[in-house]
Amino acid sequence: MQAAKIILFTLLAASAATAVTYLNPADAEYGDVVMNEFSDDAGMRPVVFPHWFHRIRFRCKVCHGDLGFAFKAGGNGINMLKIIDGEYCGACHDGNVAWSIENCDLCHSGMPNTPTQVHNSTSQKLVAPVAPGSVTQPDAGSED
Amino acid sequence: MTSLAKKAGFVGFIALFVAASMFAAMRYAEAQSNPNSFNRLLKPASERNAPPATDGIHDPTSDGTALLQTPLEAFDPLAKSNSGNYVNWNQALDDGGIAPWYSVSNPNAAPIVLDMNIVREVKGSMPNVVYPHKQHTEWLDCANCHPAIFIPMKGANQISMASILLGEKCGVCHGKVAFPVSECRRCHSQPKEAAARQ
Numbered sequence: 270m271q272a273a274k275i276i277l278f279t280l281l282a283a284s285a286a287t288a289v290t291y292l293n294p295a296d297a298e299y300g301d302v303v304m305n306e307f308s309d310d311a312g313m314r315p316v317v318f319p320h321w322f323h324r325i326r327f328r329c330k331v332c333h334g335d336l337g338f339a340f341k342a343g344g345n346g347i348n349m350l351k352i353i354d355g356e357y358c359g360a361c362h363d364g365n366v367a368w369s370i371e372n373c374d375l376c377h378s379g380m381p382n383t384p385t386q387v388h389n390s391t392s393q394k395l396v397a398p399v400a401p402g403s404v405t406q407p408d409a410g411s412e413d
Numbered sequence: 414m415t416s417l418a419k420k421a422g423f424v425g426f427i428a429l430f431v432a433a434s435m436f437a438a439m440r441y442a443e444a445q446s447n448p449n450s451f452n453r454l455l456k457p458a459s460e461r462n463a464p465p466a467t468d469g470i471h472d473p474t475s476d477g478t479a480l481l482q483t484p485l486e487a488f489d490p491l492a493k494s495n496s497g498n499y500v501n502w503n504q505a506l507d508d509g510g511i512a513p514w515y516s517v518s519n520p521n522a523a524p525i526v527l528d529m530n531i532v533r534e535v536k537g538s539m540p541n542v543v544y545p546h547k548q549h550t551e552w553l554d555c556a557n558c559h560p561a562i563f564i565p566m567k568g569a570n571q572i573s574m575a576s577i578l579l580g581e582k583c584g585v586c587h588g589k590v591a592f593p594v595s596e597c598r599r600c601h602s603q604p605k606e607a608a609a610r611q
Contacts, residue, residue: 296456296463297470298484299497300590314472317465320590321484321498324552328513328524329590334554335517340585360517374477383470389497391588391595392580 297388305385306343308377315379336360343385461499462488497593503548526550531567532603541603544583 300320308315323332332338336357339345345357352359352370361367368375386393464483465471471478484498491511492504505511516522527550533542549558559565562585570582577584577594588594 296460297468298462299593301468301470303470314475317470319481321500322482322487324502324513324590325487325511326513327517328515329552330524330554330557331514331517333557340557366517372477374475375480376477378465378471378475378477378481380470380472387589388470390580391578391584391593394593395578 299389301388302342303379303383303386303388304343304347305379305383306346307348308379309381313373314377314381315383315385316376317379318376342387494592494596496595497591502592503551506551524551527555533568533572535601540598540601540605542600543602544600 298319298321302318302320303315304318305315333340337345338357347357349370351357352362355363358376359370362370362376370376462484463469464485465478465481466473471481488498488500492501492508493499494501502511506513514520514522515524527546529546531544531546533544535541555565562582563570572582574594576582577587580588583600584594587600592599
């Protein structure tokens with residue numbers, strides 16, 4: 270009985286691992302931001318911020334104007350101290366406008382070791398990437 | 414008795430899970446190993462708007478991931494488009510499909526909308542670019558663009574497709590959060606003849 274259990278769990282773990290290995294990051298929803306400047310190092314899963322979900326509820330101006338989020342993934346130095354002081358995510362995730370910050374797993378839901386980035390962005394999806402410098406002068410004739 | 418039934422259910426569940434993930438892995442392996450698969454680089458439509466647990470950036474083993482909303486559920490009632498989130502966000506705004514707040518706390522605050530088009534003439538065959546302040550100021554503040562991204566003076570900014578693809582100028586937003594660069598005609602919307610007639 271014990272042996273059967275062990276075999277079952279090994280199988281389960283192995284199949285979960287194969288399934289995870291074959292998931293493709295390029296399937297992420299357009300505009301999802303992974304924030305991982307500090308999380309991995311602190312032993313937390315990275316944060317996934319869904320733009321699509323928030324823009325159904327708020328205009329860009331609320332976050333990128335009133336709350337001071339700069340247009341740069343990972344570029345705001347956001348950490349938990351700022352959040353509990355009511356800055357950035359903490360301006361809304363305070364149990365008043367939206368559920369509050371003790372729900373760690375709702376924000377820290379990312380796959381460990383995923384770097385900070387904006388998902389499915391045009392530059393990420395280009396089959397032939399644009400190299401900085403190679404085509405910044407469209408009139409000067411590019412290599413093709 | 415109940416514990417036996419529970420065990421049987423558990424074993425059944427595991428068997429199903431193992432079978433399902435092996436099947437997924439095999440299909441993926443097949444697509445990867447066939448050098449002449451029809452689309453080598455293009456992603457199939459069935460993989461669009463994936464639920465968080467299978468989108469590759471959420472951890473499917475996290476309890477939090479299971480609680481998140483699936484994009485398709487939210488997008489179902491909204492106006493559609495051909496790329497990005499596959500939602501036409503401006504149409505959704507105009508037809509009342511969504512009513513996003515313009516303030517953190519006041520649902521009734523109204524945006525300050527500026528109705529002013531800027532036409533940018535394009536060399537070559539592509540139609541001219543019409544930049545509409547209206548659709549932008551419904552979402553954004555003047556200070557989101559002026560002066561950091563664009564000097565507020567017609568023609569004062571050098572813009573090219575290369576810089577947009579690299580994430581500068583219009584590409585700060587288009588290709589990241591606003592509709593992507595693949596939708597040429599939404600920006601290149603003024604035929605050359607119309608410009609000549611003016």
